[in-house]
Amino acid sequence: MRAPYPPKPTPFGKDLRPWWGLDPELTYLNHGTVGACPLPVLAAQEQLRRRIQGNPARWLLRELSDLGSPDSPPLLRQAAAQVARHLGSLGQDLVFVDNATTGVNAALRSAELRPGDEVLITDLGYGSVTLAARRICKERGADLRIAHLPVPLHSGLQALEALEAAFGPKTRLLITDHVTSETALVLPVKDISALAHRRGIQVIVDGAHAPGSFALNIPALGADWYAANLHKWAFAPLGCAILWVDPRWQARTEHPIASWGEERSFQLRFDWVGTKDPTPFLCAPEGFRFLEALGSEATWRYTSELAWSSAQQLTQRWGLPFLSERSLVGPMVSVPLPKALGQEAPDAKRLQGQLQRQGIEVPIKALAGQLWARLSLAPYCDAEDVSRFADAVESSV
Numbered sequence: 001m002r003a004p005y006p007p008k009p010t011p012f013g014k015d016l017r018p019w020w021g022l023d024p025e026l027t028y029l030n031h032g033t034v035g036a037c038p039l040p041v042l043a044a045q046e047q048l049r050r051r052i053q054g055n056p057a058r059w060l061l062r063e064l065s066d067l068g069s070p071d072s073p074p075l076l077r078q079a080a081a082q083v084a085r086h087l088g089s090l091g092q093d094l095v096f097v098d099n100a101t102t103g104v105n106a107a108l109r110s111a112e113l114r115p116g117d118e119v120l121i122t123d124l125g126y127g128s129v130t131l132a133a134r135r136i137c138k139e140r141g142a143d144l145r146i147a148h149l150p151v152p153l154h155s156g157l158q159a160l161e162a163l164e165a166a167f168g169p170k171t172r173l174l175i176t177d178h179v180t181s182e183t184a185l186v187l188p189v190k191d192i193s194a195l196a197h198r199r200g201i202q203v204i205v206d207g208a209h210a211p212g213s214f215a216l217n218i219p220a221l222g223a224d225w226y227a228a229n230l231h232k233w234a235f236a237p238l239g240c241a242i243l244w245v246d247p248r249w250q251a252r253t254e255h256p257i258a259s260w261g262e263e264r265s266f267q268l269r270f271d272w273v274g275t276k277d278p279t280p281f282l283c284a285p286e287g288f289r290f291l292e293a294l295g296s297e298a299t300w301r302y303t304s305e306l307a308w309s310s311a312q313q314l315t316q317r318w319g320l321p322f323l324s325e326r327s328l329v330g331p332m333v334s335v336p337l338p339k340a341l342g343q344e345a346p347d348a349k350r351l352q353g354q355l356q357r358q359g360i361e362v363p364i365k366a367l368a369g370q371l372w373a374r375l376s377l378a379p380y381c382d383a384e385d386v387s388r389f390a391d392a393v394e395s396s397v
């Protein structure tokens, strides 16, 4: 039996919050960090876990993947096909991985890199991804170059110009965020991919925050590999992400862990990487079902409007400019904080700790000589959460 969903019209904000297991005392403005899974999705996962335990060998060895030659399509392929419909993709072009980090690692090891080639990443790239790129460059004798993206970024065009200026004659691979972790801004990855491809540069997109944040058609973006979490904004259980691969590169795309699928198909190299709990992957469609029950369009309108209006109000309140275009803002927004709070990483850590002690979860970052709060405006957040955060910031000055 499927768990019930919130009523229509969706009561966004605090009335929606009981559909999550979040501590009622918390002001939770940190959905983007590791997500938060809605209770109906967790209930579906628990039900599936129990079903699997009724005959673990049957479900894991025979029904899950093509390793077991099941009569009907393997469960993971069925789940991939359902997820793919929400991402504009075909199920066969998409595999599950535990998280975006694993997806980017797989893409990196599958890109064609020779000694002397250059890999370009931006200085806003996520730390673990930059470290993974550094490792692959070391292994292949390639060079890693860091392109500077302006902060604050005013427009998508500015990002394109910065990347174009950073491409060199030896650049073979670009790793770009779709939504950057530090600034929360949505980059024009379709135009970035086209720009790179005109120079024969392959593109890996780190879309960790994108699925479920806004309408997304991965193949239309024109990247070569696209890795993304479903356990953030697509409401899947923790440990659920995808890697989409352009059909041209699937034969050479490998999971970082070799297992029984090694000499078989692209899909099987990812569908079986040893014994593990498959329920985060199998419940990914349930996460999208929850988003659809809220109304995806209505959710995106609510969350991005709340992010945008919060940025306007807070910066006006603190007499600071907010310089990024509306089109760069999704459900997360990084807001500059009053100068009096400091400008370096230790100041950010101190303020974040102070807010945590007051029951407010929000990442504070030091970037370009000032502090920023990255607010995640999930569908269960509202203006009251933002106002509580602002009052706490002012009391810390």
Ligand SMILES: Cc1ncc(COP(=O)(O)O)c(C=O)c1O
Residues within 6 Å of the ligand: 032, 033, 034, 099, 100, 101, 102, 126, 128, 129, 177, 179, 180, 181, 206, 208, 209, 229
């Ligand atoms: C831009 C970006 N890339 C990659 C990641 C890594 O995600 P995960 O820890 O799920 O692999 C994050 C995490 O927040 C991120 O913000």
